[in-house]
Amino acid sequence: NAGVMQNPRHLVRRRGQEARLRCSPMKGHSHVYWYRQLPEEGLKFMVYLQKENIIDESGMPKERFSAEFPKEGPSILRIQQVVRGDSAAYFCASSPGREAFFGQGTRLTVV
Amino acid sequence: AQSVTQLDSHVSVSEGTPVLLRCNYSSSYSPSLFWYVQHPNKGLQLLLKYTSAATLVKGINGFEAEFKKSETSFHLTKPSAHMSDAAEYFCVVSDGNTGTASKLTFGTGTRLQVTL
Numbered sequence: 001n002a003g004v005m006q007n008p009r010h011l012v013r014r015r016g017q018e019a020r021l022r023c024s025p026m027k028g029h030s031h032v033y034w035y036r037q038l039p040e041e042g043l044k045f046m047v048y049l050q051k052e053n054i055i056d057e058s059g060m061p062k063e064r065f066s067a068e069f070p071k072e073g074p075s076i077l078r079i080q081q082v083v084r085g086d087s088a089a090y091f092c093a094s095s096p097g098r099e100a101f102f103g104q105g106t107r108l109t110v111v
Numbered sequence: 112a113q114s115v116t117q118l119d120s121h122v123s124v125s126e127g128t129p130v131l132l133r134c135n136y137s138s139s140y141s142p143s144l145f146w147y148v149q150h151p152n153k154g155l156q157l158l159l160k161y162t163s164a165a166t167l168v169k170g171i172n173g174f175e176a177e178f179k180k181s182e183t184s185f186h187l188t189k190p191s192a193h194m195s196d197a198a199e200y201f202c203v204v205s206d207g208n209t210g211t212a213s214k215l216t217f218g219t220g221t222r223l224q225v226t227l
Contacts (some may be wrong), residue, residue, distance in 0.1 A: 033214060041157075042201060042217040054212055055163035091155065093215070099145070099162075100205075100215055 002026070004094050005074075006103035012109050013082045021077040021106045025094030032075045033100060034067055037089040049075060082110045113138045113204050115219035125226050130174075131220045134202030137183065145183045145203040145215070146176055155201070161185065172196070179204040197225045 005024040013019050018030040025032050030051050035043040048056040049069040060067065064082075079086055087110045094098040128184040136142060146158040159170025166178040181213045185202060203217040 035217075039197075042219045045214045045216065049149075050177050099143075099157070099160055101157070102147070102155040107152075 004101050004103035005108050006092050008106060011106055011108045013108065015083055016081050017109055019079040019082050019086070019108055020109075021048070021079075021090050021092075023077070023094075023103060024074040025092075025093030026096075028081075029094035029096050030099075031095040032069050033095070033104055034075075034077050035091045035093065037091060039088070043091060046077075047078045057088055061088060078085040078087075079108075082108075084110050086110050113142065115202050115204050115218035116214055117200075117202050117221050119221050120219065120220045121222045121224065122191045123224040123226060126194055128194065129193050130187070130188040130192045130201075130223065132200050132223065134185045134218060135183050135188065136185060136202070136204045138204055143205045144168065144178060146185075146187050147203060149201065149220075151193070158187070158200075161215045167193075168180045181188070190224045192223075194225050194227075196220070197223055199223075 004026055022029050032049045034046040036046055036085045037043045042068045045059040047060050051069055052071050066078045089105045089107050091102050091105045093102045114137045116135045124130055141163055144161040147155045148158050149155050158174050159168045159176045161168045161174055169175045174189050176185050178185050199220045199222050201220050203215045205215050
């Protein structure tokens with residue numbers, strides 16, 4: 001059973017471009033979480049999704065950020081018109097219940 | 112609402128000496144508690160978890176933690192530090208009272224330094 005797969009591992013975008021981060025949960029897991037880690041900080045919750053539904057998006061910025069977890073395929077975190085402040089590590093986790101398994105993260109750099 | 116406080120941002124120990132990383136939590140329900148470790152530029156690895164079974168929890172690499180409800184604490188310990196333990200450690204709480212998944216709340220992290 002492969003772990004949580006995130007790609008790409010590293011992503012460089014120019015200001016104003018779009019960033020798409022993908023997360024494939026572990027087999028059998030229907031819950032997906034996205035977290036953001038700014039430099040020298042802990043992880044901040046962004047959004048919690050189940051298949052085709054957003055359960056909790058209380059940590060998502062109101063503009064430019066969106067997330068989906070379609071019936072087929074990976075979960076996608078989309079950031080439109082990126083700015084330098086979006087530079088961070090974005091971690092995805094999947095869960096069958098209370099315990100969460102994390103991917104290796106995508107490190108986004110906005111130049 | 113749930114929250115986690117990691118009392119030390121940095122801890123430095125000598126190799127072979129005990130490790131204590133402190134964590135206090137606040138939760139509205141019976142919480143699940145976790146410790147994760149993050150090595151530089153790496154992902155997060157689960158060290159151990161408490162989910163309302165035994166209060167003394169043993170994890171990987173010789174780490175353990177004790178859930179103390181009266182003190183709302185979940186401190187992480189290891190009898191003898193190894194150089195490879197140098198990393199960032201996160202205490203995490205989940206209060207999914209229905210038993211299903213809920214969001215995890217992370218502490219701000221404790222950076223463990225191990226010296227010779």
